[in-house]
Amino acid sequence: AHAGAKNALAPAGLSYSLCSRASQWLRRGRCGQRPSGVRAMRRRPLFIVLPLLLLLLRLPAAPAKRHKAKPSAVNVVRQRSAGLDDMMGALALLAPLAVRFDARLLHTRPCDALTKVHNGNRKVPCHRRWSDYFKLRVGGKTLRVEEVSRAKAFSSLLPPEYAVLNSTQRWHNSATQANGTRLGRALSPQGLKALAKELQAIGQPFVWNVAFDWQGYYGDRQWQEVLRKLKQATPVSFSVASLAEPIAHNVEKLLGGHLGHYASLHVRRGDVLNAKEGCETSISKVASYVRKEIGGIDRHSHQKKNHHSHKHPDDQRINSLVFFTDERDGGYLRGLETALKAAVGAKVAVYNGEKLLVTEIQQQRHRSDRKTFQRLGELLQDNYFRYSISRILRHRARRQLALERRCATLPV
Numbered sequence: 001a002h003a004g005a006k007n008a009l010a011p012a013g014l015s016y017s018l019c020s021r022a023s024q025w026l027r028r029g030r031c032g033q034r035p036s037g038v039r040a041m042r043r044r045p046l047f048i049v050l051p052l053l054l055l056l057l058r059l060p061a062a063p064a065k066r067h068k069a070k071p072s073a074v075n076v077v078r079q080r081s082a083g084l085d086d087m088m089g090a091l092a093l094l095a096p097l098a099v100r101f102d103a104r105l106l107h108t109r110p111c112d113a114l115t116k117v118h119n120g121n122r123k124v125p126c127h128r129r130w131s132d133y134f135k136l137r138v139g140g141k142t143l144r145v146e147e148v149s150r151a152k153a154f155s156s157l158l159p160p161e162y163a164v165l166n167s168t169q170r171w172h173n174s175a176t177q178a179n180g181t182r183l184g185r186a187l188s189p190q191g192l193k194a195l196a197k198e199l200q201a202i203g204q205p206f207v208w209n210v211a212f213d214w215q216g217y218y219g220d221r222q223w224q225e226v227l228r229k230l231k232q233a234t235p236v237s238f239s240v241a242s243l244a245e246p247i248a249h250n251v252e253k254l255l256g257g258h259l260g261h262y263a264s265l266h267v268r269r270g271d272v273l274n275a276k277e278g279c280e281t282s283i284s285k286v287a288s289y290v291r292k293e294i295g296g297i298d299r300h301s302h303q304k305k306n307h308h309s310h311k312h313p314d315d316q317r318i319n320s321l322v323f324f325t326d327e328r329d330g331g332y333l334r335g336l337e338t339a340l341k342a343a344v345g346a347k348v349a350v351y352n353g354e355k356l357l358v359t360e361i362q363q364q365r366h367r368s369d370r371k372t373f374q375r376l377g378e379l380l381q382d383n384y385f386r387y388s389i390s391r392i393l394r395h396r397a398r399r400q401l402a403l404e405r406r407c408a409t410l411p412v
Contacts, residue, residue, distance in 0.1 A: 072103040081115035096230035109147035133388040163206040264397035267325040268404040279403040287339035320349040
C-alpha cells in the first residue's frame with residue numbers, strides 16, 4: 001500500500017525509483033511536487049547552464065591558425081624577342097624546375113617576348129596572355145604561366161622577404177638573401193639547385209630569375225644535364241588554348257578524324273627565305289620533297305608506284321595532306337597547292353591549312369556568344385593564335401614533314 005501511494009504521486013509512465021532520482025537531481029523535494037517562489041527562480045538557471053559548461057570544458061581547444069607558406073617562383077626572362085616555338089621550347093625546359101620546387105612559373109609577357117616578324121610586322125597587344133595560345137601540362141597537371149613585364153623582370157617581383165637567385169646571360173649564377181646578404185656567387189647550376197633545395201627545406205621562399213637564351217643553354221653542358229634530368233622525371237606537353245579547342249577539333253575531323261589519318265607539311269619562308277641556313281622552298285623543290293616522302297600511294301594495292309621513294313608504314317593510312325606556310329603571295333600558294341596535288345596523287349586530298357583555320361574561326365565566331373565573338377575577331381588577326389593551332393595539328397599528324405632551317409632530308 002505504501003508503495004502504491006508513492007507510485008500514485010508519480011507522473012504517468014514514471015516509476016517511483018526514477019521519479020525519486022529525478023526529484024533529487026532537480027531538488028524538487030517530494031516526487032511530483034514543483035518548487036515555487038524565489039528559491040526555484042534562483043536554482044533553475046544553474047541547472048540549465050551547468051550541463052552547457054561541462055560540455056564546453058570537454059570540447060577540444062580551437063587549433064591555432066597556420067599561415068600558408070608563400071610560394072616560390074621561377075621567372076623566365078627573355079631579353080630578345082623570338083617566335084612562339086622558341087618560347088614554348090624554353091617553357092618545356094624550365095617548367096619542370098618550377099614544379100620541382102612547388103613554385104609559380106613566370107614568363108615575360110607575349111607583347112614583350114614575341115617578335116613582330118612572324119605577325120605581319122605588328123606587335124602583339126599587351127593584354128594578350130599565354131593562355132590565349134596554349135595550355136601547358138606538366139606531370140599530367142595544367143600549369144599556369146603568369147605574365148611579367150620585361151621592365152620589371154629583375155626588380156622585386158615578390159615581397160622583400162624573398163631570397164633572389166639569378167641565372168643571367170650565359171648562365172652566370174648568383175644568390176642573395178632577403179636582407180641583402182650574399183648567399184653565393186659564380187655558383188654552378190648544381191650548386192644553385194642545391195641552394196634552392198636548402199631554402200625550400202627551411203621554408204624560405206625565393207624567386208629564381210632565369211635569363212634564358214638558347215646560345216647560353218647550349219654552351220653550358222651542366223645546365224643541360226640539370227634540366228634534362230628534370231624533364232625526364234616530369235613529362236611536359238602542350239595543347240591548344242581553351243578557346244581554340246572546338247576550332248582544332250573541327251579542322252582535325254575534316255582532315256582525318258582523331259585517328260590522325262593525315263600528313264602535315266610546314267614550309268617556312270619569311271625570315272629564312274634569303275638566309276644561308278634556310279631551306280630551298282621553291283614550288284618544284286617542295287613538290288619533289290613531298291613526292292619522295294609520301295607521293296604516289298596506291299590505296300588498293302597498298303604499294304607505292306615510285307619504288308625508289310622512301311618507304312614508311314604509316315603512308316598507307318594517309319587520306320589527306322595539309323600544308324602550312326608563312327608565305328602570303330597568292331601566286332605561290334596556288335602554284336604550291338597544284339604541285340602538291342600532282343605529287344601525292346588523286347587518292348590524297350590536299351588542303352591549305354591557313355584557309356581552313358580562317359574559315360573555321362569565322363564560323364566559330366557566329367556560333368558563339370557576343371563576348372567570344374569579339375575575342376575571336378581580335379585573335380583572327382593574330383598570326384600567333386592561328387600558328388598555335390596549326391602547331392598542335394601538325395604534331396598530331398601521322399606524318400610530319402617540314403622545310404624550315406634544316407634540310408637534311410631535302411632531295412637534290
